[in-house]
Amino acid sequence: MNDNPPPYQTDPRVDDYINALPEWQQDICRQVRDLIHAADPEIAETIKRTVRPYFVLQGNVCALLAAKDHVNVFLYDGAIVPDPEGIITAGHDNKTARTVAFREGETINAPALLAMFRQIIANNRAGGWRKLKNRPE
Template identity: 60%
Template sequence: MTDRAHPGVDAYIEGLPDWQQEICRKVRGIVWAADPEIEETIKRTVQPYFVLDGNVCALLSTKDHVNLFLYDPTVPDPHRLVNQGHGNATGRAIQIYQDDPIDREPLVELLRAIVANNRAGGWRKLGREAPTPVRENSHREP
């Protein structure tokens, strides 16, 4: 593929049925488009992960779909791409079935939001940091 490709991720994708290979290759390209610094790795022996200052997402094929796990439960999903794990404390997922369309730009937007949170310290840290309240000045100038 490219210099960004991890041989373990290549092997994982190549071992899938053709329709799942197609989905994984499309998703991989979308992940790469989200940020040029996202790297690929293998975790849990064979599972492809995409990381940048923490986990961004991961791929996992099942019998009848491909899961794209998103490792930030806090990013907005205005296009309603997430279809699994609503309310999950650590992440959500997009299940992609054969012949499902993949909405590229909204997915890029979602992944960029995860990367932005990772660069800011991660969603866990961001969730602990409450904004500093703005106090009105009680002293008024004459």
């Protein structure tokens, strides 16, 4: 366990969620958490839907959900953020969120995930994906 506090504001409820997971899932969640905070220093952490960690900035950016054999990162992008490296694993046709799933031993494509986080945040600041998606071309 890392004894150094992260360089960003954390929510103790998110800490509790992560700390209760198996070690390999904790590692994935912490890497994703570091990336989302690296994407923008104004990211805030919260808990929604009773126990699920959410990362928000002028709207949802992403959420974590640990399953038995993987960790899901739900990207709240309305399927409008480009995925040039093909990291999306589910929800390709979903109207609100797509998923990137990480299994034990897999490497996180940090540059691709960071780029997606930054684009979601930029879209949130521009009024959110719903507004952007409905904008006339």
